[in-house]
Amino acid sequence: MKKFVNDPADVLAEALRGIQAAHTDLRVDAENRVILRAEPTRAGKVALVSGGGSGHEPMHGGFVGRGMLDAAAAGEVFTSPTPDQVLAATQAADSGAGVLHIVKNYTGDVLNFEMAAELAAAEGVQVESVVVADDVAVQDSTWTAGRRGTGTTVILEKIVGALAEEGADLAAVAALARRVSEAGRSMGVALTSCTVPAAGRPTFELPDDEMEVGVGIHGEPGRSRVKLASAREIAKLMVDPIVHDFGDAAGPAIVLLSGLGGTPLIEQYLLYGEIAPLLAEAGVDVQRVLIGDYITSLDMAGASLTVVKADDEMLRLWDAPVVTPGLRWGA
Amino acid sequence: MKKFVNDPADVLAEALRGIQAAHTDLRVDAENRVILRAEPTRAGKVALVSGGGSGHEPMHGGFVGRGMLDAAAAGEVFTSPTPDQVLAATQAADSGAGVLHIVKNYTGDVLNFEMAAELAAAEGVQVESVVVADDVAVQDSTWTAGRRGTGTTVILEKIVGALAEEGADLAAVAALARRVSEAGRSMGVALTSCTVPAAGRPTFELPDDEMEVGVGIHGEPGRSRVKLASAREIAKLMVDPIVHDFGDAAGPAIVLLSGLGGTPLIEQYLLYGEIAPLLAEAGVDVQRVLIGDYITSLDMAGASLTVVKADDEMLRLWDAPVVTPGLRWGA
Amino acid sequence: MSTDDLVAWIRAFRDAVTDHKDELTRLDSEIGDADHGSNMARGLDAVVAKLDPAPASPAELFKTVGMTLVSTVGGASGPLYGTLFLRMGPALPSPDGVDTAALGAALRAGVEGVIARGKAEPGDKTMIDALSPAIDAWDAAADDGPAAAARAAAEAAARGRDATEPLVARKGRASYLGGRSAGHIDPGAASSTLLLEALADTLAAAE
Amino acid sequence: MSTDDLVAWIRAFRDAVTDHKDELTRLDSEIGDADHGSNMARGLDAVVAKLDPAPASPAELFKTVGMTLVSTVGGASGPLYGTLFLRMGPALPSPDGVDTAALGAALRAGVEGVIARGKAEPGDKTMIDALSPAIDAWDAAADDGPAAAARAAAEAAARGRDATEPLVARKGRASYLGGRSAGHIDPGAASSTLLLEALADTLAAAE
Ligand SMILES: Nc1ncnc2c1ncn2[C@@H]1O[C@H](COP(=O)(O)OP(=O)(O)O)[C@@H](O)[C@H]1O
Ligand SMILES: Nc1ncnc2c1ncn2[C@@H]1O[C@H](COP(=O)(O)OP(=O)(O)O)[C@@H](O)[C@H]1O
Ligand SMILES: [Mg+2]
Ligand SMILES: [Mg+2]
Ligand SMILES: [Mg+2]
Ligand SMILES: [Mg+2]
Numbered sequence A, B: 001m002k003k004f005v006n007d008p009a010d011v012l013a014e015a016l017r018g019i020q021a022a023h024t025d026l027r028v029d030a031e032n033r034v035i036l037r038a039e040p041t042r043a044g045k046v047a048l049v050s051g052g053g054s055g056h057e058p059m060h061g062g063f064v065g066r067g068m069l070d071a072a073a074a075g076e077v078f079t080s081p082t083p084d085q086v087l088a089a090t091q092a093a094d095s096g097a098g099v100l101h102i103v104k105n106y107t108g109d110v111l112n113f114e115m116a117a118e119l120a121a122a123e124g125v126q127v128e129s130v131v132v133a134d135d136v137a138v139q140d141s142t143w144t145a146g147r148r149g150t151g152t153t154v155i156l157e158k159i160v161g162a163l164a165e166e167g168a169d170l171a172a173v174a175a176l177a178r179r180v181s182e183a184g185r186s187m188g189v190a191l192t193s194c195t196v197p198a199a200g201r202p203t204f205e206l207p208d209d210e211m212e213v214g215v216g217i218h219g220e221p222g223r224s225r226v227k228l229a230s231a232r233e234i235a236k237l238m239v240d241p242i243v244h245d246f247g248d249a250a251g252p253a254i255v256l257l258s259g260l261g262g263t264p265l266i267e268q269y270l271l272y273g274e275i276a277p278l279l280a281e282a283g284v285d286v287q288r289v290l291i292g293d294y295i296t297s298l299d300m301a302g303a304s305l306t307v308v309k310a311d312d313e314m315l316r317l318w319d320a321p322v323v324t325p326g327l328r329w330g331a
Numbered sequence C, D: 001m002s003t004d005d006l007v008a009w010i011r012a013f014r015d016a017v018t019d020h021k022d023e024l025t026r027l028d029s030e031i032g033d034a035d036h037g038s039n040m041a042r043g044l045d046a047v048v049a050k051l052d053p054a055p056a057s058p059a060e061l062f063k064t065v066g067m068t069l070v071s072t073v074g075g076a077s078g079p080l081y082g083t084l085f086l087r088m089g090p091a092l093p094s095p096d097g098v099d100t101a102a103l104g105a106a107l108r109a110g111v112e113g114v115i116a117r118g119k120a121e122p123g124d125k126t127m128i129d130a131l132s133p134a135i136d137a138w139d140a141a142a143d144d145g146p147a148a149a150a151r152a153a154a155e156a157a158a159r160g161r162d163a164t165e166p167l168v169a170r171k172g173r174a175s176y177l178g179g180r181s182a183g184h185i186d187p188g189a190a191s192s193t194l195l196l197e198a199l200a201d202t203l204a205a206a207e
Helices: A008-022 A083-093 A107-122 A152-165 A170-183 A231-246 A265-281 A312-319 B008-022 B083-093 B107-122 B152-165 B170-182 B231-246 B265-281 B312-319 C003-019 C021-031 C036-049 C058-072 C077-091 C100-118 C128-144 C146-163 C173-181 C187-206 D003-019 D021-031 D036-049 D058-072 D077-091 D100-118 D128-144 D146-163 D173-181 D187-206
Strands: A026-029 A034-037 A047-054 A071-077 A099-104 A127-132 A184-190 A210-213 A224-227 A251-259 A284-292 A302-309 B026-029 B034-037 B047-054 B071-077 B099-104 B127-132 B184-190 B210-213 B224-227 B251-259 B284-292 B302-309
Touching: A008 A026, A008 A047, A008 A071, A008 B265, A008 B284, A034 A083, A047 A083, A047 A107, A047 A152, A071 A083, A071 C036, A083 A099, A083 A107, A083 C058, A099 A107, A099 A152, A099 A170, A107 A127, A107 C077, A107 C100, A127 A152, A127 A170, A152 A170, A152 A184, A152 A251, A152 A302, A152 A312, A170 A184, A170 A302, A170 A312, A184 A231, A231 A265, A231 A302, A251 A265, A251 A312, A265 A284, A265 A302, A265 B008, A284 A312, A284 B008, B008 B026, B008 B047, B008 B071, B034 B083, B047 B083, B047 B107, B047 B152, B071 B083, B071 D036, B083 B099, B083 B107, B083 D058, B099 B107, B099 B152, B099 B170, B107 B127, B107 D077, B107 D100, B127 B152, B127 B170, B152 B170, B152 B184, B152 B251, B152 B302, B152 B312, B170 B184, B170 B312, B184 B231, B231 B265, B231 B302, B251 B265, B251 B312, B265 B284, B265 B302, B284 B312, C003 C021, C003 C036, C003 C058, C003 C187, C021 C036, C021 C173, C021 C187, C036 C058, C036 C077, C036 C187, C058 C077, C077 C100, C077 C187, C100 C128, C100 C146, C128 C146, C128 C187, C146 C187, D003 D021, D003 D036, D003 D058, D003 D187, D021 D036, D021 D173, D021 D187, D036 D058, D036 D077, D036 D187, D058 D077, D077 D100, D077 D187, D100 D128, D100 D146, D128 D146, D128 D187, D146 D187
Parallel strands: A047 A071, A047 A099, A099 A127, A251 A284, B047 B071, B047 B099, B099 B127, B251 B284
Antiparallel strands: A026 A034, A034 A071, A184 A210, A184 A302, A210 A224, A251 A302, B026 B034, B034 B071, B184 B210, B184 B302, B210 B224, B251 B302
């Protein structure tokens, strides 16, 4: 395993130590594995709390800061945080104005956040939850666990974080979060597996001439394995299902093309050069775009595309100042 | 080769197309492979021009924008741009106030920028050059090509870009550039090789239990090959030679820990958690720190550490607004 | 059964999971995210660290186990295994004495709790496919005493685990693979089988 | 030698580099950055594209070749090979007629230009280690006519190329490897040998 690690069991604790050393405007609660803003939540401001398994950096800890999250609970690699962790994050972030839980739709995340919300309510904290389920690679059905939550989460945390910063109340913040969540669709492709430190070897074996289509962000195999294709063909494999799922994809949008951790930026740009004309063809009017590693799957080579249909309010809030390790502008 | 590419010969041209599609405040001169700010250089402002082989993204094209570079010439992967490209960048960026060439110390970069500077001078453009040679893995000597230019380049482009934005003249801009260049030291470690698209296979083979110490950013093997070590030991292998080279490392500094392209952020933070106490022990007073992929070597797994001793002026200029795809704050 | 017997069960479960940690993670690599072995091992290590001194009663034991699993495992298995144990204590007819029927009732309550939380049905390719037949088998063999009931339950769990192999998952991460999830045993069904095998072994030794 | 002979030389050089592209890149992988083959091939393809219609004189040919290499190769080899050719034309006693002595003088001027630009000395493990002995061998064999001089030069270049193997590099990227650069042939010395072998083959065929 070619990684910067000491004991694989200590990866999370030690990465948190590095985050604390690097970012003086964040506070790391090492015991609970929670990343918080160094400044307590302003009285009256709704707090945004997210979290999930680690291995997706900068998400979520790297999105804590002014204009975005108030706290993030970091689970072990690819393992949802426990209710205790989420509760600690929730209580520490609450200013009395209530807390929005931003949850990606995985059984583990949903159950642990649910339990935490019950515990928090018992302690008198008002909690609303939004569950992001944007991955079009997964067929949705009431009989299944439903779609995974992926890239839309990043865009949602930015937009809704800006509204909370403006002082909107919990109901308004939660309503916008649901609106953004419903407006987003994602699709991911992996060229290699990733290696979970505790497992010590790649999660799956992928021959040199094959790739996985429709992967999530936990190193799981994708929906199908196909022959390795050109960037041009891959762009189509990513754009088509998103456009198809929208029904009508036309209109203004915010787009995120995220590397999965092992794919360098030059390839991400090349891929975006193929994606952009396909989106235009489908009528997607790309108003804002982010390219880089924002939601990752350890060291997996691959990329995921997210399209969020954005109205004027979303665009205005997108442009509002944000100061986090992972996303920063306007201040 | 597990990459998002079409024809390997088109990697650069197609990546530039993606950059143009993504960034409306940049202008890509596709013929000359130059990335410019969309707005022409303000009259009286000294222009900063850099460039080099591609494969180091976001460097340099991703550092074009307000408060940093005015133009960047993008060579083929790991191949210095030609004099024509650099000349085109120089002429397009010059507002009449002169141009600073920021050159990393590689024979190819030095020769091509030298030729371009001669050509530009013949066209009446005032050009000054600074050559960054900060890599302590390489023994310096008048008989050799000298040290490589690596991470200090990023910090220099930011700081000197801010001074140019303030309206300083070419002599002052060049003087500060030399000061920053002399204040920086870097050291890199690779856990895997990278794969140059045109070559189609890894530049070198590295067994699972070995790593390369003292690598640059062109996928070349390092100064020595040793047994794979823990993050704690690797941190020492990076910090010690830098501290030793400074003689006295004590004092305020700006630190950059850059991934080399294939190493995810969680490992970079873990590594920084080991580096920070070693720097503190050596008296380095880390005033600002950047962690992430800023100067890369395609998809190489690894990291490089840069320490620039920073005085108050450098820190002030570091904090000034910057608006580029790769580095952004304050606006 | 004494509290000590039940503590021995939990310790035996921890040991079995430790022994099968890599195998559980390998199963989870095929159709999940390669962490089930480390998740369960981490949680059970934390549980065992809380068993000295031993809890005063079976009800207390189950509460400690459940709360510790919830707060140390994470993932899907943390709340689910946690719920299993948290529901067992309150379902005991008396908090102290435990006989075959009482433990059967507690196990049933636990499994129903898992179903309520996770909303999986038999056939969804989850731990329920091992747990559900196990509690039915327990009840059917209850008259033969705890060791026999536990052995029957363990055997039913193992059959249920093996029967997950051809299934297409409808719950948990494996559901994201669609048809590709068929052909692999569910990791949670495998760890649940270890739970019941540990119980059978412990009660056989106690006889 | 006619201009056509010299154009044929440049074409033959392009063909040789194309044939050895992967090998040049492999050599550059060992001690450099794995691009020498693609750099030279890209540049020489651009050069050959400019040779139709053929330049009017040897001096014009060398200028075209040099300028095209400078503006299409990049890296260290672009300015160095570019300089080699840019210095050759002006060193010709007359811009048109070229005899053995004249081409020898041009080559020497070119190599001196490379040394002036790159500041490498013989023994630094660069293309100079092939080029320097080659021009000396040319002069020594000049009385035997152009084909013989070129063959002698090519053979000297090949010996110089092979002699780079044990050297520790002091210039170019290979110098970053310190002692580890020993044990590998320098890629630029290999491409320079192709240049002179192409000349020898072309002039032998023209005889
Ligand atoms: N909704 C559910 N109901 C019952 N069991 C479930 C459910 N979802 C997942 N599981 C079980 O959890 C196991 C996976 O646990 P684990 O790998 O520890 O967590 P995660 O899936 O979060 O990585 C699956 O093999 C399955 O048996
Ligand atoms: N200073 C120098 N003088 C002469 N030749 C040099 C010098 N530096 C490098 N070279 C030659 O250039 C070759 C490498 O060319 P190439 O790989 O195309 O460029 P780069 O090193 O920029 O990647 C080396 O093998 C060496 O022969
Ligand atoms: Mg998990
Ligand atoms: Mg090169
Ligand atoms: Mg799992
Ligand atoms: Mg090279």
